Amino acid sequence: MNTVEQSIDVEVPVHVAYNQWTQFKTFPRFMDGVKRVEQTQAALTHWVTRIGGRTVEFDAEIVEQVPDRLLRWEALDPPRHTGTVSFESLGDDRCRVTLRLEAEGTPRLRERVGAALGLVTRWADGSLRCFKEFVEGQGRETGHWRGEISGSHVRPGTHHHKPQVPTWPIG
Template structure:
């Protein structure tokens, strides 16, 4: 599958653990990510997304392939639109971090190729990061946490975490 990759970074004025913790709260993505209408956490390593891109609405599942607290999270869409992404977090000092989002999109059709040629994907990634920055800096703290690790399909809870792996927020 041919892939087109876009990568953008932004410096955020919160500690790295706050930015990372917020990013793991997928249900809040519609509040800062353009086109995202809904995200449901199905299991610790699986999410279901409803995304609007142009005039089309897509519903797809994504698997979290690797997740390391305060470092990175990598996922892959299991349905169209096929893509793979990684978000990384790097502390700049005690109160600031850099968030880098890298998305690889499949190129199955003319619409997707035209959007990429016009820079729509890059602008969408940049806008998502800018809105995330505004969201978390305005909040000042994360709306929740999940400090477990995921590697090669294996989920490991944080040593201090005694709750179920799957969050218990409503899905309907």
């Protein structure tokens, strides 16, 4: 098993960082090589990436999601991997975001993946730094989903936020 784990402290409340991470369509704005992420179902995402000059598409299933704590997924297609992003409050306006990626395979594949771990480590570190810059620059999340997923079973969120309707001055 090859594992990469990177953390970063972010100057926003934990719920802001978590809420932003659930907005998969914004991933191309802070993840190098990610061209598009579509959430096709509550627990299923489709990724289009550009890796080493090749376009790679894969589906990933969200197997666990707990608001303000963690999101865990499994890639259903190559490149096969699992990942977890966890969120830890460090006080009122700060939190720690930790990204963990794991890949399994044959000894030959592990050797090739092992050689690439330096690249994956740099990618994870760069993605977290860009996420920090993105969410701190926004100062708030661009959206949210507060549901829970356990064992791929989806339970919609109980926190319903009423959308704000803009009011325009009558001119």
